[in-house]
Amino acid sequence: MDYEVFDLGNVLLQCGATLRDAKLAYKTYGKLNADKSNVIVYPTWYSGQHYDNEWLIGKGMALDPEKYFIIVPNMFGNGLSSSPSNTPEPYNKSRFPNVTLFDNVTNQHRLVTEKFGISKIKLVVGWSMGAQQTNQWGCLYPEMVERIAPFCGSAKTAPHNFVFLEGVKAALTNDVAWNQGWYDVNPHKGLRGVGRVYAGWGMSQAFYMQEEWRKLGYTSLEDFLVAFWEGFFLVKDANNLLAMLWSWQYGDISANPVFKGDFKKALGAIQAKAYVMPGERDLYFPVADNAIEVSNMPNAELRPIPGVWGHFAGGGVHEEDTKFIDKNLKELLAS
Numbered sequence: 425m426d427y428e429v430f431d432l433g434n435v436l437l438q439c440g441a442t443l444r445d446a447k448l449a450y451k452t453y454g455k456l457n458a459d460k461s462n463v464i465v466y467p468t469w470y471s472g473q474h475y476d477n478e479w480l481i482g483k484g485m486a487l488d489p490e491k492y493f494i495i496v497p498n499m500f501g502n503g504l505s506s507s508p509s510n511t512p513e514p515y516n517k518s519r520f521p522n523v524t525l526f527d528n529v530t531n532q533h534r535l536v537t538e539k540f541g542i543s544k545i546k547l548v549v550g551w552s553m554g555a556q557q558t559n560q561w562g563c564l565y566p567e568m569v570e571r572i573a574p575f576c577g578s579a580k581t582a583p584h585n586f587v588f589l590e591g592v593k594a595a596l597t598n599d600v601a602w603n604q605g606w607y608d609v610n611p612h613k614g615l616r617g618v619g620r621v622y623a624g625w626g627m628s629q630a631f632y633m634q635e636e637w638r639k640l641g642y643t644s645l646e647d648f649l650v651a652f653w654e655g656f657f658l659v660k661d662a663n664n665l666l667a668m669l670w671s672w673q674y675g676d677i678s679a680n681p682v683f684k685g686d687f688k689k690a691l692g693a694i695q696a697k698a699y700v701m702p703g704e705r706d707l708y709f710p711v712a713d714n715a716i717e718v719s720n721m722p723n724a725e726l727r728p729i730p731g732v733w734g735h736f737a738g739g740g741v742h743e744e745d746t747k748f749i750d751k752n753l754k755e756l757l758a759s
Contacts (some may be wrong), residue, residue, distance in 0.1 A: 427474055427504065430535045436681065443511075448535055449504035450474065450497045454489030455684055456540060457563040464494045465536065465548045467528070470668050471660050477554075486753030492546070497532040499553065501667035504711035508605075508663035517663050518605025522670050526680040529560040548696075549573040551738040553668070556581075556675045557708075559717075560716060562694035563677050571756050572694065574714035575729070575749055576738035576759030577703035578709045579717050580687055581675040585708050589673050591621045603662050612658060615706040618665070619653035623647055626653075628705035628734035636732060640741060698724035699756045701749060703737035714733050727752055 432446040451474040456462065464487060466477055474496040481487045481613035487494055498505040500523040508520035515521060536542045543724070548569055550558040555577020562572040563579075578585075599614030601607055627636070630643070640647035657665070698721055702714040711728050718724045729737040729748050737745040 427498070429748055430539055432531055432534065432605060434504075435527070435531060436621055437521055437527050438669055439522045439665075441515070441758060442507055443500075443521060443523075443654065446500075446506045446531070447510075448500075448506075448531055449496060450482050450495060450535060453487075453494040453496070454492050456493040456542075460493075460540070460542050461546070461606045462492045462748065463536070463540075463542050463545045464492045465532065465545055465561065466494055466496045467532065467548075467554040467561075468496065468499050468502055468539075469550065469552040469554040470672055471502065471657075471665060472554075473502055476740075477551075479746065480549075480753075486750050487549070495540075497535060499557070499670065499671070500531075501664050503664050504662055507661075508667050509661040510720055510722065518666075520663065520667050522674075523667065524671060524679065525556055525560045525675050525677060526564075528671070529557055529564060532557070541630075545569050547753070549574060549575070549706045549753065550577065551575050552577050552716065552735065553672055553675070554709075555738075556672070556677070559694065560677045562696050562698065563690045564682060564693075566693055566695040570694045571759075572696045572698045573701065573753055573756055576703045576706050576735050578675070578690060578713055579677045581673055582709075582713055586623055588621075588667055588675050588708065592618050593669060593687045595621050596665065602662060605666070607662065610658075611662050613664075614662060615657045615660065616654045619655070619657045620649060622657070623649055623653040625707045625741075626735050628707065628732050630705065630732035631734060634732060640697060643714060684714065688720050692722060694721050697756065697759060699727050699752050700724055700730050701727050701738075701752060703734050703745075704728045704730050705732055706720055706735045706737070 430448040435446040548561040555574030558574040559579040595617030596614040599611035601611035637648040678687040683690040
């Protein structure tokens with residue numbers, strides 16, 4: 425096991441359910457300095473686990489473990505923190521309760537403060553759903569969070585994004601083997617279907633027109649669809665995917681007791697210096713949506729990631745995009 429587990433005890437979720445004996449899995453990189461001033465928090469994304477974030481961590485990079493203490497908390501539902509796949513009865517499998525961004529971030533805050541005694545965070549950064557959590561950190565803890573860098577994500581899930589996720593959900597749940605979530609063997613047809621649905625959204629139209637998948641070592645379009653996309657989801661647990669999908673669909677940094685649904689107020693509460701980095705051709709989280717968010721944040725800049733890799737500009741699979749993100753993070757940390 426290359427990670428640690430923080431015992432949260434009984435967690436009262438926004439949905440009204442109590443997640444008993446809840447667990448928050450996390451991994452740290454680097455060492456906490458004496459005055460605890462070198463902290464970076466880097467939440468995970470839809471279906472990702474901490475090791476899936478490691479492409480942005482390394483010597484000489486912005487997230488340098490020789491300089492910073494980097495905490496990667498795993499989202500609820502991702503299979504390591506409390507999830508449908510690892511929670512005992514009666515809240516196991518499809519009975520796992522709905523978890524919000526607020527639930528995730530307030531419990532990550534407990535880890536940071538209770539376990540490590542940290543009162544200042546230099547940077548919160550994240551991709552996709554990690555970006556949603558990054559924005560949530562920024563508005564809930566403005567005194568604590570000095571900088572944020574959400575990339576290829578949003579502060580609130582747009583209706584069009586919600587609709588895309590309905591397609592993902594339908595692909596998965598229409599597999600007979602899914603059995604309302606009470607399967608013994610993962611519904612492979614459904615998971616392959618999820619990969620096919622995702623393929624048209626994860627990268628842009630131009631990505632496919634230019635056959636950019638060849639740069640990843642795939643030999644035909646069908647090879648890419650099977651080996652990359654179907655393969656990507658076949659290793660995931662279906663109930664875990666559905667749990668995180670709900671969190672994504674209802675992602676809204678203002679949907680909590682602090683902001684009571686006032687989205688502009690939540691954005692205005694983000695005091696941190698922010699570099700918001702949408703993928704120029706991201707089909708889930710378009711630049712225009714981020715531009716509206718940035719216009720309501722007091723200290724934010726919009727810095728689109730150029731190119732055709734769409735949402736996966738933030739996925740650590742394309743070197744040029746990774747360099748762009750890293751360069752901007754270095755600049756933000758130096759400011």
